Amino acid sequence: MKITLLPDTYFIENLSVSPLQDRMYCIFDLEGTGINPVVESVTQFGAMHFQRGQRCNTTFSSLARANKPIPEAVAKLTGISNEDMAEAPPFVEAFQSFQEFIGDSVLVTQAGYEYDLPILKRHCDEYGLPMLTNLVLDTKAMFTYIHPEITEVVSTDFLIRYYDLNTDGIHRHNALADCGVIAGIFERILSEYEELQLNHFTADPKRMMKRFVIPEMYLT
């Protein structure tokens, strides 16, 4: 798969996942020291196995020692502090455990094409590790492809509102808790694909996704 990031948008090429229904996926999410994948450092991995219509309880969560301090605003948001980092396993160790958990599953992210994958790739390059080769679906792209009428940036919050998901009591911005939210979103999207009789997702370089805007709090 190839992801091409442009200033305000991005597109993907060379990815096809078929069938979409009736298969086991692994949803994953990362937390980091900030929102810009070009400069920030991973602080937490979260992952869970998922199959539509089935309750999958297998989950994975690990902190990863960041190579830069966590700003206070981010610590408040994620609940992960600089003190937590002192006890956290090094990135390489956490990444290896994560890889063992995901195996060769098709992965699912929300906005991972513009955050989780670029930051992971950068870390892999820095540590001399091979990058993941799993197929990766992104709920943001899947939603965008079947909703050309939507003009907003397809953020997690937007999708929660769109599908009227109840996230009360969920600790948002915890990687594993966010996997649960992504599972809810993915379930609804798979349902829409089924209604549209689409049982594949094929990358189309002509379909552009709108990139998220980095909130002011991360820029200070």
Next chain:
Amino acid sequence: MSRTDVEKLLSELNEGRILTQQTFEGLDVEVYLDDRDASTFADEWMQSFKRWAQATAVAEEEVLRACREQAFKQTLALTGEPELAGYVSDDLGLIGAALLHDMVNDIFVNKLLESYRQGRLPLG
């Protein structure tokens, strides 16, 4: 006047009078999309899009969203081709945006709409 025109367009879409089997009959989707992208049609389309649909508040209008959504779903149902469905949705979005601007005299948009009304996909 302009909103009435878009609402009329949405009604026609909902009633299945814009996109029909005839619109896509005998279509080679790959050839059609390649032809569209390679022709001056693509340039004219982009110029019209910039004029009426890009960075304007009308794109947020609910009636326009409904047109685009209907166009996407109907094309997908009739052809099973999500890429083509995206193009048709974009076309109907552009037509609707121009109508909302009360632009009845845009030759390109008029040709676009006329083509769909005559039961054929636009090109050139």
